[in-house]
Amino acid sequence: MKKSLYVALIAVLIITACKTRMAENNKKISFPVFDTEAHRGGRGLMPENTIPAMLNAIDLGISTLEMDTHISADGLVVLSHDEFVNPLFSLSPDGKEIPPADAPKFALYKMKYADIEKFDVGSKYYSTFPQQKKMKVSMPLLSDLIDHVQAYIKSSGKPQVFYNIETKCTEKDDNIYNPVPETFVKLLMDVIEKKKISQWVVIQSFDKRTLQVLNKKYPHIRTSYLIQNKMTVAENLTDLGFTPFIYSPNSKLLNAQLVKECHEKGIKVVPWTVNTKEEIAQIKAMGADGIISDYPGLLTP
Template structure:
């Protein structure tokens, strides 16, 4: 296990960080990440959203993964049908009271495809284009993006895939971490895109399993805006140094930028929907930004 003496020094945590393994991220450009494709402009986590994000010049497609009853990896932010965006097969609207009973982990993909997630106007994203569209499988999204890029002479993107899990809902809304990771890795290996994949999570268990079993796959630690733990303690608790540290953008400070740079960790905050703030963060030295509006990257 590689000991990071320089990192231990600047973190001032010699006793608890010695021996951490690290992933090195080779930052060659400012990483323009489209959140759920381009949620502000197109229905989130759908193939049209991903293709439009490609047209807007993103370098990374950020998305979310859940698992279906028939063990398929599905793009969805929630492990159920969100009432804000979902229309039932009979044309009626999913209500907030019933959404969590529409558990994707208890539904086969053939049934999931019959629900629409693009025709309802989004209450928080008025610019989002409305269309008939369903939640796609990760494999189908990758196929569509790779084909689109090759046919249109576009650079092939990275994929930043979040494992949507937490201990409280194991075996209720998703499988245990090891099974979850194996299903996701199975897709990315089949599609031969491993070198262009980042797996991110707020759940350290999936990242820890991934790092031990598949250390060559890049990982990103997501951090909530109300998380009080500093950078050093986050890494200590994770048990290794990920390729990317991905906090809420309100947590970014000059000190955090320096800590990430010194640790050779990419710093990619979320979710930044203001052009001025994106430029400010870039000037501070973050290595990328996640936004619902990839059109804001124009001119960067």
């Protein structure tokens, strides 16, 4: 009995030491002084959440690739902002338009990735972003995206970028359009750890539950709390229950006082989504630590 307790204690100490070491290693990787983020890879220029968009953003000199993730029926992490195949910019596997009323038939959480990747999310004209370059392209797996990005960085000599990965989930959609937070985080972290990029990762969410799971089980991972409500910084942090690495509000909610409050708590402020030179100048004047934009070229020299 005593031997079993001793072994169990040693195991706990080893796990704790490993997590502490990982957290320390991540802190050694400096985060950009001013973080320039390509929203969904820069959807003003290229099809959103696709590999070509991310590589283009790297060419533009951004520091962070911002992206959204969902989980497929076969438990794979897929890049997509929407829980359905979006008919506004997607075509069916046979190249036809998708009636908006049919979108719920194509819920990613109910489809295997082999079927998801057959949809074309880059050829159709997207009126919201008329300058977006058109190409036939699929929703990628996060694992494939990481492989392409890391290979491109190595071959081109470009600086290492950060990955700001959003968990797209809500409590009302648990087990309907997304898995429960513990499962979502586990599937996401399995990819991140397998690809050995945790030191370059920030995980963001509007869903505090996924961030809470990360803070408890993966404390070495930087987190970003996405904010769209009018609660105070103190109220949101109390609701979250811990201090995130980044506080990421809608840019319309940003002001110098909010930035000051966050900085006093050691939290970086990176608002979204800022798409004009005038807004960018205003955000910088408020003292923000970065900007997320659909037009990453506006953020770089």
